[in-house]
Amino acid sequence: MDNNNVWRKDFPILDQKVNDEDLVYLDNAATTQKPKDVMSKVANFYYSDYANVHRGVHTLAERSTEQFEAAREKVRKFINANSDKEVIFTKGATNSLNLVAQSYGEENIHEGDEIVISYMEHHSNLIPWQQLALRKKATLKYIELTDDGQLDMDDAQRKITDKTKIVSIAQSSNVLGVINPVKELAQIAHSHDAVMVVDGAQSVPNMPVDVTDLDCDFFAFSGHKMMAETGIGVLYGKQELLEQMPPVEFGGEMIEFVKKFDSSWNELPWKFEAGTPNIAGAISLGYAIDYLESVGLDNIQKNTQAIVDHVLPKLLDIDDLEVYGPKDPANHTGVISFNLKGLHPHDLATGLDMEGVAVRAGHHCAQPLMEYLGLSATARASFYLYNTISDADRLVEAIKATKEFFKNGTV
Ligand SMILES: Cc1ncc(COP(=O)(O)O)c(C=O)c1O
Structure with a gap:
């Protein structure tokens, strides 16, 4: 080039x-700049089809819902998830990682358990685990780096043990310019019955990502770093894990039935999408993916x-x-x-x-x-x-x- x-x-x-x-x-x-074409398609959505999603039966509500859910399907294909139920729209990578810590972490981390991250993690993939460890009296462990800033895989083998319940690592560093072998880390994590969380904020915009091939349990990324709008991101999670996890936010969209003293939850992915979502943001992500795929x-x-x-x-x-x-x-x-x-x-x-x-x-x-x-x-x-x-x-x-x-x- x-x-x-x-x-x-x-x-x-x-x-x-x-x-x-x-x-x-x-x-x-x-953050990345936005292609003209993506932005004008989002403007056209506002000018022609905008309405709130899911609840309406009128034509604009149906058009809006169709485009919002079509964006989810584009994300699913882009990262090769097995089902749309595994693609949760969030505010961004930070929000996605907090969701995993507050839902999966809250249920599955107990006193004496270990969470393994690395020294190169962004605060978004560090503080949620640090605070979870503090809440639960668990231990946070850091994988060391080699002299040239790569993840020390020998140390990863040492630090991930049967006490480990969660391993969470960036696929690509936002400082050191390295790509981490998250597929191998997922294998190590699984051999100890731990789940593998991947922070894909810096990788998804730049390299093909296949969450099924990586066999990670959760994968987080942000739209604004891949030419979509701010305030939209994705949490991918394996369906069997997401099904078992409790919601962390409550309100509209995420419920099935609400009674005076109890409620039941909507099916995936909406169980984790309380309130009116970032409709245009999700649609912009769909168009950004179209653009990325065309390039x-x-x-x-x-x-x-x-x-x-x-x-x-x-x-x-x-x-x-x-x-x-x-x-x-x-x-x-x-x-x-x-x-x-x-x-x-x-x-x-x-x-x-x-x-x-x-x-x-x-x-x-x-x-x-x-x-x-x-x-x-x-x-x-x-x-x-x-x-x-x-x-x-x-x-x-x-x-x-x-x-x-x-x-x-x-x-
Ligand atoms: C590696 C990494 N993880 C997470 C984030 C957080 O992304 P956001 O601020 O879009 O939630 C960033 C942002 O710079 C990042 O570089």
């Missing part, structure tokens, strides 16, 4: 100047890999720039974290913004990881399908310019 990126034109927001420079948007791990996840991977192959050696070549995660581009995703010696990452990110290059700086919602690495923060560039080799070159040039600026500024 070269600089003639055929998808870029679908993202009008990219065509603007920031600080008098052409914008280079490299904050895709935080092809293999093409997205090829585009990102070509950029990483090009830019990682250049970044490693910059004096005083420390790059985290694997140094071999073949093992690095499009999420690249780095620090310039002597400069706070916020200053670095501000310097890059002056050059029109948007990156993130901070702890990336991974404070235990920062502590583990002995850092307070990093800058992070993350690439997506509309980025090009020349965007990557602009990043390199902007880092060099920022380095020079601060060097001269402090002389």
Whole structure:
């Protein structure tokens, strides 16, 4: 893939100047931009078909319900779940992971049990388990990382034992640019009768995911990181587990019968979808999936890999720039974290913004990881399908310019 990126034109927001420079948007791990086509289809839904779902018998309610449930079916196919009952619409990955902790966790974790996560988890896949462990007097265990930021699978084998009830790991790191072997981890977890939860927030937008093949028990992701709207996400769960789990939110949509002093619950997936759902958000996710499928996840991977192959050696070549995660581009995703010696990452990110290059700086919602690495923060560039080799070159040039600026500024 070269600089003639055929998808870029679908993202009008990219065509603007920031600080008098052409914008280079490299904050895709935080959130992705939206294709024109997806947004205009959502606008058309509002203009032509919008009504509340499920309860109405009038034509707009039926159209709206049809499109909402069609979006669920698109998600099911996209991640290869066995049934629509296994696809629960949530607010996002965070909401999905909290749902598992509060429902499955609340029922199945007891004093002395163990929950295993890793040092590279996002707070969304850490705090729900930490708080569950505190509530239940269970133990939270962290799988160590290797020197180049990969999951230490020997340590995973040691930490996952017959005491383990839940293993929860990100399929792709939002800081270190690594992909974790979650299928293998699911096998280890199952050999100890533990369930496997996968945080797919960074993987689903970037690589084909097949939850049936992974044989994970739960899988969480967010729409806004894959070109859909904010406020919509998915929890996949195996039907036999979801059937047994209690709802965590109560109200409309999720009930079968309500009596004065007792109630019974709707069938899956609606048992977990209390209240009016994010109808347009779900529909936007369906259209975003159509868009992703029209591009092809293999093409997205090829585009990102070509950029990483090009830019990682250049970044490693910059004096005083420390790059985290694997140094071999073949093992690095499009999420690249780095620090310039002597400069706070916020200053670095501000310097890059002056050059029109948007990156993130901070702890990336991974404070235990920062502590583990002995850092307070990093800058992070993350690439997506509309980025090009020349965007990557602009990043390199902007880092060099920022380095020079601060060097001269402090002389
Ligand atoms: C690995 C990972 N997990 C979970 C999340 C949380 O996603 P959301 O804020 O959309 O719920 C993120 C967001 O950055 C992430 O990168």
